[in-house]
Amino acid sequence: MITSFVLKVASRCNLNCSYCYMYNLGDKTYLKQPKFMSIDTIKTFATKLNEYCLENNLNNIQIVFHGGEPLLISKDFYRDSIKIFKETLPNNYFDFVIQTNGVGLDDDWYQLFNELNIRVGISMDGPQEYHDKYRVFHNGKGSYEEVKKAITLGLNYGLNGILSVINIKIPPQELYDEVKSLKINGLNILLPDGHFDQLPDGMEKELVNTRNYTPYADWLIELFKIWKNDKDRVSIRFFKTLIDLIVGEDEGDQILGKNINGVAVLETNGNLEVADFIRACYEGITRNDINIHTHSIGDVFNDRLFNVYMNAHAMVSQKCLNCSIYDFCGGGFLGNRYSNDRGFDNPTIYCHDMIKLITYIQNDIIDGIPEDTQKEMELSKVSYEDIVNELEDNNEDIMIDTEVKEKLMYYRLA
Ligand code: SF4
Structure with a gap:
């Protein structure tokens, strides 16, 4: 069931972030897309959405306005779109969200989003020194000052939080201090896009998924410790999801756990596709003729x-x-499993990082439970080494279904 639709309302961006899966990794098919989504497409989509909701007895829908950069389209587009959704689906509850790079996000925009009940999320990659290296304008100038201004302004309007792509070159304490200094309550962190044939910046090909190479886990564990020791901690969704999964209170998301991924992307021309992060795999991989x-x-x-x-x-x-730990890791995000020779038939490039991070958090949770309760509940700690040994021993009792393997391998290029 699809419950969340990402609307690519603009297919161009005013920034040129070096790691961007839309424009700088693998896929240039965006150049064939109209620059902006039309209101006609919104009207048609709303009508089809109404039919879909009625057929599937769905009442709650999330609509995420995304891009490119969604602030490049006019304010009237948002006014008209929300009106159309509400008039076409009067009995549905909508969670409207906009994910922006924050450039140009001023009082007028915030007032509009408040009026239309659109929650705002801003992308920012940590302190200025790091943010300005990656999140740059087309002339190479960093966008930190503008983004910081938008975040500070957002505090008056209940800003939803910031989204940061993990950069392991930023010392976790510096990132956390930056977030605290911005006085925002919510941080969501994302593992960088990339796969076995196009690894994230700084990841060493010959070391990926080897026993002593866990750069992302080491970074995340350090951040976790800082976060946990802060009595007035900000909410970090990545950690919350992991903890909730481990204690059985969450089913996960696109990256973690074993949930079904109920997200679809609507392109500016009305094409309906799979989540666009997958585009980082190769040119045109997400394209289809469904419009x-x-x-x-x-x-x-x-x-x-x-x-x-x-x-x-x-x-x-x-x-x-x-x-x-498959129940918690879920095999990782699909895009991070890709390789030219095996398609998606791989553990994620972050496999060993996930083992280290998950076992660390799992053991930390157990440590927080009184010993007699641990015994009563028959809780025992798990070690990173044990799980890696198991994987290296190749004791694979459960066989992959041949049809599933074929579907995963279908996308291989070699
Ligand atoms: S093998 Fe690796 S990628 Fe697969 S579930 Fe386990 S930790 Fe995750």
Whole structure:
């Protein structure tokens, strides 16, 4: 079931971030897209969405305005769009969100989003020195000052939080101090896009998923300790999801756990596709011929890649099926599993990082439980080494379904 739609309302951006999966990794097909989504496309989408909700008895829908940069489109577009959604689906509850780079986000925009009940999220990559290296304008100038201004202003309007791509060159304490100094309550961190044939900046190919190479886990564990020791801690969604998963109170998301991925992307021309992070794999991988002007929303289930993505945490490599932390890791985010020779039939590039991080948090939770309760509940600690040994021993009792393997391998290039 699709419950969240990401609307690519602008297919161009005023920034040129070096790691951007939209424009600087793998896929240039955005150049064939209209620059902006039309109101006609919104009207058609709303009508098809109404049919989809009625067919599936759905009342709650999330609409995420995204890009490119969604502030490049006019304010009237947002006024008209929200009106259309509310008039076409009067009985539905909508969670409207906009994810912006923050450039040009002023009082007028915030007032509009407050009036339309659109929650605002801003992307920022830590202190100025680091942010300005990656999140740059097309002339190479850093965007930190503008983004900081937008965040500070947002405090008057209940800013939803900031989203940061993890940069392990930033000392975790510096990142955390920056977030605290901005006085925002919410931080969400994302593992960088990338796969086995296009690793994130600084990740060493020959060391990936080897026993002593866990740069992301080491960084995340340090951040976790800082965060946990802060009595007045900000909310970090990545950690919250992991903790909730471990204690059985969450089913996960696109990256963690074994949830079904219920997100679809609507392109500026009305194409309905799989989550766009997957574009980092190779040119055109997400493209199909399903368009909202000629198809219904349910037709996207006929898209082979959409099906793989939706069931990505069930369709995992044989190694993952036999891994003792599969329930929490879920095999990782689909895009991070890709390699030219095996398609998606791999554990994530962050496999060893996930083992180290998850076992650390799991053991930390156990440490917080009184010893007699631990005994009563038969809780025992798990070590990183034990799980890595298990994986290296290749004792794979659970076999991958041949049809699943075929579907995962279908995308290999070699
Ligand atoms: S930790 Fe590695 S082997 Fe285990 S589920 Fe995650 S990606 Fe798969």
